[in-house]
Amino acid sequence: MFAAFSWINNSLHPIHLPETRADTETYMKRGTVIGATGGLIAGVSLGALALAAPAFGLFSHNASSTAATAAAQLALPAISQQARWGNLPNLADLVQAVSPSVVQIQVRSSSPVRQSQFQGRNPFEGTPFEDFFGAPGQGGPGAQQPGEAPDRMGSGSGFFIEGGYIVTNNHVVDDAKKMTVVFDDGREMEGTLVGTDPKTDLAVLKVSGSNIPRGLPWGTSANARPGDSVFAVGSPFGLGNTVTAGIVSARGRNINSGQYDDFIQVDAPINQGNSGGPLFDQSGAVIGVNSAIYSPTGGNVGIGFSIPSDMAKGIVAQLIATGSVERGWLGVSIGPVTPDIASSLNLASTKGAMVQGVTDGSPAAKAGVKEGDVILHYGDREIGHVQDLTRAVADTKAGTSRDLKIMRDGRAQTLKVNIDALKDDAAKPQLASATPTPGAATTVDLADLGLGLASRDGSLVVSSVKVNSPAADAGIRVGDKLVKVNQTNATTADAAKKAVDEAKKQNRNAVLLQLQRNDTRFFVGVPFSGK
Known part of the structure; x- marks a missing residue:
């Protein structure tokens, strides 16, 4: 296990890389790139340039609203859900209608900034991006002086719903001490944080003033199918509203960023700074909140992830009503x-x-x-x-x-x-120990599973695991405590062997083991050798 680093809002965070290739393929965390094998990047822009190393409709559109209703609210022609881009009157008409309601969110945080991988040197010196990056003494990363802790600057995207509320990602505004909302027409207003939900990476801001853009209608993400056309609007790299288009690639993606993962995967180009921006269906209704990308390089490779609107609108409704989310x-x-x-x-x-x-x-x-x-x-x-x-x-x-x-x-x-x-301090499941039987055999070799057991400190413990055995493939480790075999308490080595033999007599292809590792209990199914 070794550490790498990723740039998130101009701040270095250690990332522990997986030890195996299989772990690497599943170790996908929001806000990171995992070495050269790829990972997830939070779409937050670092100033003007991003460095990446490594239900219950409350507003104008509820869960039962149709695409035609959404289009009517936008004063645009109704579009069939089955329509293709080629059948649209003009995609530009949709973009023109929704873009004023999409904003850039510039964030200032007091978190200290550590030295970048470029050691204060502008890697874009002599290029058109030189001024965006910032030169030493001119407000960029190179301007940091010894002992100073400059404010961290970042930007993301968001979009208006009714009442002057703005939806964005939690990771865009996390730890922010000031949030500036930049409109499509260049106006700026200070945003006030209404509430956040880190578990789903959603947040709501509020602005007050005149000429607030109309709220965008929520769509029904459950209606989105792989192959449906979508488009995204956001502010990648702090450049301002940018439109990209593509299709829904998959539904219900779990990217291991949390227990509520249910992402829409799209191939519309989504980059850093797009975080918090809307994903639209063919009617101009919001069916997702763009949140992360998967990339081996830090750039877009056509794998983006959006929080589905059917989840987001219920969370947003609670945040507006109470500032928090009850589950x-x-x-x-x-x-x-x-x-x-x-x-x-x-x-x-x-x-x-x-x-x-x-x-x-x-x-x-x-x-x-x-x-x-x-x-x-x-x-x-x-x-x-x-x-x-x-x-x-x-x-x-x-x-x-x-x-x-x-x-x-x-x-x-x-x-x-x-x-x-649900409370944040909700108790965890308690572990009840099995009582060993005195005078019983203390060791046993379960050859059909590829593991050995021994009695140790009043418990049955895995004493050996044969390489490339069913037990090894199931992830069993030496030192794991055996609690049950086929849901029968394994109080002795003899009892464990008897339960395994009984499963074989019943012509089962596998045996169910309950194990305890440290303070965690879990079940694994272990097939018999040759099954």
């Missing part, structure tokens, strides 16, 4: 149902979320949810994967009741749960 809380830790876990439990598919732990006194505990349960439905929503449950619970108002359909010991059950409000 529902179930009180479980969950993990995916992998093919091997599904096989070990004789499940027909990998749909659902597996309960890894239950917090004492939580709504889940009171409802009777147990470790090893697989949650298949939450209310009327089918749970396809972990994020489905996370977002469904978060969207639930505290005090609301929901039915949980679960699978336990091969039988479907329905539990009723009363959701509480």
Whole structure:
């Protein structure tokens, strides 16, 4: 493990790079570029030039609004959702209608600036970009004097909704002490922060004054399909409103930036400084808030990510109403149902979320949810994967009741749960230890799985993992504590072996193990050798 650095708002932040290629491919964090293998960059411009090393419609357009309604609000012809750019009267007409409502947000922060990778030297000396970068003594990074901590300058994008409110990204305004909103016509107004939600990277500002542009209508991101035409407006590199166009590349992207990830992926060029800007559908309705790009170089490679409007408008509504966001809380830790876990439990598919732990006194505990349960439905929503449950619970108002359909010991059950409000200091699932049986065998070799077990300090511990074995492929490590085998307490080495042998007799292709690593418990499905 080694550290690299990325430039975010003229400030260096350490980034810990993954140890393996597989980790690198999944280690995607907002605001970073991961070495040469690619990563995510927050679209915040560094002054004029970016250096990158490394539901519930409240306003003029609600969740049920159609594209035709959005177009009417913009005083433009209604456009069919199935239309292609070639059928539009003129894309420029749409751009002309929406652009005045898109703004640049210039941010001043008191965070200290460390020396850049260019060591104060202007890398663009003698080029047209020289003045944008800033020369020593002229306000650029090179102007920093020893012992000084100059204000950090950055910029991003945003867009008006009704009432003078502006939607942008949290990372654009994070730690800002002054925010200047620059209009498309060049006017400037000071912005006031209304509220932020770091969990979804959204923020709301407010400006007061005359001639405030009209608010843009929210669209329905659920209607967006891969292949649909979209366009983005923003202020990349602080240059001012810039229009780019492309298509929806994918829906429901999880980029590992948080538990509420549900991004729209687009190929419309999105660069640093576009963060917080709107993504439009073919009617001129906002279906996304541009947030991040994936890039191996720091530049655009046609992989951009936008927060879907169906998520953003509900968050924005709460921020305007209360300045904060309330989410529902179930009180479980969950993990995916992998093919091997599904096989070990004789499940027909990998749909659902597996309960890894239950917090004492939580709504889940009171409802009777147990470790090893697989949650298949939450209310009327089918749970396809972990994020489905996370977002469904978060969207639930505290005090609301929901039915949980679960699978336990091969039988479907329905539990009723009363959701509480999530608190920042919500307790984590407690760990209950299994009591070992005195006088039992202390070691065992589970050759079919490729691991050995030993009794140590009152627990069964993984003492060996064979290289390239099923156990190794499942990520099991020496030192992991074995808690359960096929949801039966593994109190002795003999009991563990017996449970594994029983699974083989039942012609299962894999066995379910519950392990504990440090203070975290988790389930893994381990296939038998040759399966």
